[in-house]
Amino acid sequence: MIKITKYLTLNILKSKFMLVYGVLLFVICVGLFTLGNDQDKAIIGIHNTLLILIPIVVMIYTVSHIYQSTDFIRLLLTQPIQRKYIFFSQFLSNVFALLLVQLSAIGLALVLFSDGSFLFSIMVNSTFLTLIFSAISNWIAFSIDEKVKGIGTSILLGIYFLAIYDGIILMLIQTMSEYPIEKYGITLSLFNPIDLCRILFIFKIDISALMGLTGAIMEKFIGSSLGSTIIYIVLLLWIGFPLSFAVKKFLKKDY
Amino acid sequence: MISVQNLHKKYGKHSVLQGINVELKKGMIAGLIGQNGTGKTTLIKCILGLTEFQTGDILIEGKSIQAGPEYRNKIGYMAQMGRYPENMKLAQLFEMMKEIRDVKNLDEQLFEQFALKKIEHQNLGQLSGGTIQKVSAALAFMFNPEILILDEPTAGLDPVASEILKDKITQERENKTILITSHILNDLDEIASHVLFLQEGKVLFFETINDLKEKNGQQKLGKTIAEIMLEKEIKS
Numbered sequence: 001m002i003k004i005t006k007y008l009t010l011n012i013l014k015s016k017f018m019l020v021y022g023v024l025l026f027v028i029c030v031g032l033f034t035l036g037n038d039q040d041k042a043i044i045g046i047h048n049t050l051l052i053l054i055p056i057v058v059m060i061y062t063v064s065h066i067y068q069s070t071d072f073i074r075l076l077l078t079q080p081i082q083r084k085y086i087f088f089s090q091f092l093s094n095v096f097a098l099l100l101v102q103l104s105a106i107g108l109a110l111v112l113f114s115d116g117s118f119l120f121s122i123m124v125n126s127t128f129l130t131l132i133f134s135a136i137s138n139w140i141a142f143s144i145d146e147k148v149k150g151i152g153t154s155i156l157l158g159i160y161f162l163a164i165y166d167g168i169i170l171m172l173i174q175t176m177s178e179y180p181i182e183k184y185g186i187t188l189s190l191f192n193p194i195d196l197c198r199i200l201f202i203f204k205i206d207i208s209a210l211m212g213l214t215g216a217i218m219e220k221f222i223g224s225s226l227g228s229t230i231i232y233i234v235l236l237l238w239i240g241f242p243l244s245f246a247v248k249k250f251l252k253k254d255y
Numbered sequence: 256m257i258s259v260q261n262l263h264k265k266y267g268k269h270s271v272l273q274g275i276n277v278e279l280k281k282g283m284i285a286g287l288i289g290q291n292g293t294g295k296t297t298l299i300k301c302i303l304g305l306t307e308f309q310t311g312d313i314l315i316e317g318k319s320i321q322a323g324p325e326y327r328n329k330i331g332y333m334a335q336m337g338r339y340p341e342n343m344k345l346a347q348l349f350e351m352m353k354e355i356r357d358v359k360n361l362d363e364q365l366f367e368q369f370a371l372k373k374i375e376h377q378n379l380g381q382l383s384g385g386t387i388q389k390v391s392a393a394l395a396f397m398f399n400p401e402i403l404i405l406d407e408p409t410a411g412l413d414p415v416a417s418e419i420l421k422d423k424i425t426q427e428r429e430n431k432t433i434l435i436t437s438h439i440l441n442d443l444d445e446i447a448s449h450v451l452f453l454q455e456g457k458v459l460f461f462e463t464i465n466d467l468k469e470k471n472g473q474q475k476l477g478k479t480i481a482e483i484m485l486e487k488e489i490k491s
Contacts, residue, residue, distance in 0.1 A: 007343060007351045014342035014378075071338035078303045078334075079355050080327040254266075255305040 001085040004076065008093035012065070013100065021057060022101040028053075029109030040205065043118045046106070047201050050122070051194050052162055054102065054129040059154040062094055062137035067147040074255045087138075087250045091243070095134050102126050121204045125197040132193045132238045133158075138246035142253055165192045193238045196231050203228055256280050257302060257402060257432055262311035264297055264456075271297045272308070273456040281401075284424065284433040285461075286443035288480065289453035295436050298453070299404055302434075303332055315402065328356065331400035333391045335407040341380025345371060345390065348379060349397070358398040365393040368419050384411045392420055396427070403433045409442050421446050444476035452480070454487070 012018060032045040066073075069090065076086050103123055110119045137154055144150040169188055189195040257279040264272040271294045279285055287295050300306040302313055304320055304327065312319050315326045339348060353361070366372070369389040374382070382390070388411045395403060405424070409417045424433060424446050434451075437443050443450070443464075450467055452459045460467075464476055473479040 003351060003354045007347055008340065010347070011340040011343045068338070069340070071334065072340055074305060075332070075334060075337055075339075077305055078327060078330065078332040079352070080324050081355060082324050252307070254307075255300070 001081075001089050004081075004086070004089035005093045005096070008089060009096045012093060012097035017061065018097060018101050021061075022105045025053070025102060025105035026109050029106055030113060033109065033113035039114050043110075043114060043122070044205065046109075047118075047122060047125070047198075050106070050126055050129070051198060054126060055133045055161060055194060056155075056158045058098055058130050058133040059137045059140075059158050060151065061098070062134050063141045063150050063154045064147070065094060066090070066138065066141035067150060070255075077255055083251050084247060087247055091134065091138055091246075095130060098130050098134065099127060102130065118204065121201060125201060128235050128239075129193065129197055132235065132242070135239050135242040135246060139242045139249065142246055142249040161192055161194050166195070190234050193235060196235055196238075200228060200231050200235075256314075256316055257434070258314040258317075259298070259302070260312045260314065262298070262301060262308055262313065264294070264301060264306070264308040271456050272301070274311070275453075275456075275458055277451060277458055277461055279432050279434060281432050282429055283449050284428055284435065284447045285449045285451045286447035286464075287434055287436045287451045287453065288438075288440070288443070289459075290484075293453045294456045295453055296406070299406060299434070299436065302404065303327070303330065328358075328398075329401045331395035331398060331403045333395035333403075333405045333408055335410060337387065337391050339379035339387065339390070341378060343379050344376055345379060345382070346375040348390070349375075349394070352394055352397070356398045360399055362396050362399045363393075365389075365396050365419070365423055368423075369393055369416060385413055385416065388412050389416055392423075396423065401431055403427070403431055405433065405435045407437055408435060409437065409439060417442075440477040440480060441475075447476075450476070450480075452483070459487075 028049055029046050032042045032049070033039070036042060073086065073090065076089075077083065103126060106122060106126060107119065110116060110122065136157065140153050140157070141150050144153060172184075172188075189199065257277075259275050259277045259279075262272050262275040263270070275294075275298060287298070289295050297306065301308050302320070304324065312321070314320070315329060318326060320326050343351075349366075369392070371389065371393055374386070379387070379390070388408075392405075392408060395405065403424075408420055408424070412420060421442065424435070427433070428448070435443065435447065447464055449461065449463050451461045467479055468474065468476065471479045471482055473482065
């Protein structure tokens with residue numbers, strides 16, 4: 001498994017897409033640092049950009065990469081290797097390559113242009129987002145045979161997590177503002193990994209009001225240490241569940 | 256040896272293979288033919304473990320393929336126009352496969368005859384369809400497998416490469432069990448010893464090419480098969 005992962009990771013790292021993606025991330029980060037003089041504001045801007053960019057890029061790239069690799073996965077399946085190892089080789093190679101590019105681009109920008117105080121939390125959130133959306137993409141690509149439908153589903157799901165979900169929560173809270181529904185707001189945010197990463201970041205940087213409603217509510221109700229523990233557990237579940245569904249689909253898939 | 260026993264395979268409600276029974280022995284080169292959609296590819300996929308079947312079994316050297324993936328050590332598979340990772344170098348592909356298979360006694364004859372050494376530092380994404388086909392053929396033979404499954408092996412190959420491959424197939428015949436699908440019946444006429452004809456998911460016949468030609472009084476396999484198919488159509 002390690003051997004295959006190594007070769008597949010190299011293959012992805014050498015693609016033009018990865019180069020463009022890395023440069024783009026670096027330029028965005030540097031741009032946000034140089035536009036204003038306030039380091040904290042730039043960091044918030046970078047984090048917000050990553051919350052949008054990573055899910056969308058990871059999902060579209062992973063899903064289309066899996067469809068492109070169908071022939072090669074088929075060839076690997078005819079070799080004396082268990083299916084689960086082939087699954088994890090392709091999953092890990094994709095994740096390793098994406099993480100390496102993302103973390104080095106963002107890391108470099110943060111080291112060069114900031115005091116590095118938020119480096120770790122941004123890295124952790126980027127890693128969670130990459131793992132979660134990569135797992136979801138694997139589930140989509142191995143469940144839907146048609147490439148166009150698969151990519152379409154991943155785009156729709158990305159938009160849902162990024163915009164529609166928050167919209168629904170905001171509408172619910174506004175229309176029911178007479179009732180004490182904040183607690184339900186917290187529960188609802190557990191169903192959106194992007195919200196969870198945002199909340200995690202809010203705990204690190206004291207700007208809840210700037211970062212969206214669910215974040216503000218979360219901080220109000222749960223102290224940061226208990227809150228972050230719960231969030232880490234839920235984020236791990238967000239990786240585990242889609243990944244196990246994806247493995248199940250892959251093990252039974254007709255190639 | 257491949258033994259397919261009462262194999263049934265359904266896709267949803269559609270029954271593709273309906274009780275296939277066939278024994279492929281060492282020394283045989285079986286040409287798998289049949290009209291489109293008769294289950295040729297599905298049968299190959301079942302043998303390779305690419306798809307699950309409902310009932311029946313497939314034994315390789317007496318052992319069920321459902322026991323685990325180890326039986327694939329005995330199989331070399333040449334896919335039809337496979338697509339490889341674009342940025343992987345040809346040399347890296349062979350390195351990876353060698354690491355997976357871990358076979359010491361390598362057969363690099365096709366690798367050399369197709370002059371793949373010259374282009375081993377090129378990315379697989381830059382290679383033409385024909386060259387990719389040569390790569391697939393060289394990979395299938397490289398690990399000296401006892402069984403070879405070749406899906407349209409000569410499609411896309413230039414005449415020289417096609418002859419090299421056909422020579423290699425006949426040369427390996429004695430020690431191997433070889434299953435080939437091809438729409439080019441002239442190729443099968445040259446290299447195959449048997450014809451396995453599938454129709455609507457069943458084995459219509461499995462005979463030696465010579466017996467088949469004798470029965471139908473024809474000199475060429477193409478005409479023999481065409482006649483049989485025409486007869487079937489008139490009957491139905």
